[in-house]
Amino acid sequence: MFKIGFIGAGNMAQAMMQGWSKLDANQVTQGAYVRHQLPEQTQAWQVEPFQSISEAALVSDMLVLATPPTALTAIADELKPILAAMPHKIVVSVLGGISVSMLEEALGRQAKIVRALPNVNVAVGQGYTAMYAGSQITAEEKGAVFALLAELGRVDEMPEAEFGAVSALAGSGPAFVAGFIQALTEAGKAAGLDEEMAAKLSVQTFRGTVDKMRQDDLKALDLAQLVMTPGGSTAAGWEVMQAGNLNGLVTNVIHATMQKNAEFE
Numbered sequence: 001m002f003k004i005g006f007i008g009a010g011n012m013a014q015a016m017m018q019g020w021s022k023l024d025a026n027q028v029t030q031g032a033y034v035r036h037q038l039p040e041q042t043q044a045w046q047v048e049p050f051q052s053i054s055e056a057a058l059v060s061d062m063l064v065l066a067t068p069p070t071a072l073t074a075i076a077d078e079l080k081p082i083l084a085a086m087p088h089k090i091v092v093s094v095l096g097g098i099s100v101s102m103l104e105e106a107l108g109r110q111a112k113i114v115r116a117l118p119n120v121n122v123a124v125g126q127g128y129t130a131m132y133a134g135s136q137i138t139a140e141e142k143g144a145v146f147a148l149l150a151e152l153g154r155v156d157e158m159p160e161a162e163f164g165a166v167s168a169l170a171g172s173g174p175a176f177v178a179g180f181i182q183a184l185t186e187a188g189k190a191a192g193l194d195e196e197m198a199a200k201l202s203v204q205t206f207r208g209t210v211d212k213m214r215q216d217d218l219k220a221l222d223l224a225q226l227v228m229t230p231g232g233s234t235a236a237g238w239e240v241m242q243a244g245n246l247n248g249l250v251t252n253v254i255h256a257t258m259q260k261n262a263e264f265e
C-alpha cells in the first residue's frame with residue numbers, strides 16, 4: 001500500500017485527489033492535513049484527515065506540498081526534523097515559483113524533492129504536469145513519481161529554468177482558455193443567443209476543435225485554414241482578430257503571469 005499525504009487541500013490539491021481517486025484503493029490511499037476542516041467533497045475521494053503536518057509526514061510515503069508558496073517556511077519548521085529522521089520520504093512540491101534549491105534550503109539538503117507543476121485538469125485525467133527532480137531522488141523514485149503523475153494526464157520532465165513559462169502556459173492556462181470561452185459566450189449573447197445556449201455551444205466548439213486537432217494531428221493554423229472559406233465570413237472575423245492583436249494581448253498575458261510567478265524566486 002502506497003500512501004499519498006497532502007499538506008493543504010485547496011483547488012490544486014483537490015484536483016490531484018480527484019484524479020488519483022480513480023486508482024485502486026488497495027494500492028494507493030490518500031490523506032491530507034489542513035489547518036481547519038477538510039472540504040466535504042474530499043470524502044467522495046476517500047481522503048483521510050490528518051491532525052498535523054507531523055502525522056501526515058509520518059504515515060505517508062509521498063508528501064504533496066500544495067499550500068500557497070508563502071506557507072513554506074511555516075511548514076518546513078515542522079517537516080524538516082521529520083525528514084532528517086526519515087530521509088526516505090519523498091516530497092512533491094507544487095508550490096508556484098519555489099525552486100528545488102529553495103525547497104532543499106527549507107527542508108534540508110538530504111531531502112528527496114520533486115518539483116511538479118500540474119494544472120487543474122488533472123482532476124479529469126487530462127492534466128499537464130511538468131516535473132523536475134532534486135539531486136537526492138534516485139532514478140527508481142523518479143520513475144515512480146512520474147508514473148503516479150502520469151495517471152493524471154501528460155507529464156514531461158523539464159529543465160527547471162522553463163518552469164516559469166510552463167506555469168504561465170499550462171499551469172495558469174486553463175484560466176486563460178476559460179477566459180476565451182467566456183468571451184465567445186458573451187459575444188454570442190450580444191448576437192442574440194440565449195446565454196445558456198451561447199455557453200454550451202462555445203464549450204462544445206472548443207472541445208470539438210481540440211479533439212479534431214489531436215485526431216488529425218493538425219497545427220492550430222492548419223485547422224483555422226480548414227474553416228476559412230476563401231472570401232467567406234470566417235476570414236472577415238479572423239481579420240478583426242488580427243487587427244485587434246490577439247497574439248500581442250496573449251503575449252502580454254503570459255509575460256505578466258511569468259513576472260508575478262518569478263516574485264517568489
Ligand SMILES: NC(=O)C1=CN([C@@H]2O[C@H](COP(=O)(O)OP(=O)(O)OC[C@H]3O[C@@H](n4cnc5c(N)ncnc54)[C@H](OP(=O)(O)O)[C@@H]3O)[C@@H](O)[C@H]2O)C=CC1
Nearest residue numbers: 008009010011012035066067068069071094095096118171
Ligand atoms: N490552482 C492551480 O491551478 C495551481 C496551483 N499551483 C500551486 O498550488 C499551490 C496551492 O494553490 P491553490 O490550491 O490554488 O490554493 P488554495 O488557496 O485553493 O489552497 C491553499 C491550501 O493551502 C492551505 N494552507 C494555507 N496556508 C497554510 C499553512 N500555513 N499551513 C498549512 N496549510 C495551509 C489552505 O487551507 P487553509 O487556509 O484553510 O488552512 C488551502 O487548503 C500554490 O502554491 C500554487 O502556486 C500550481 C499549479 C496550478
Ligand SMILES: O=C(O)[C@@H]1CCC=N1
Nearest residue numbers: 096167168171172173
Ligand atoms: O495562480 C497561481 O499562482 C497558480 C500557479 C499556476 C496556477 N495557479
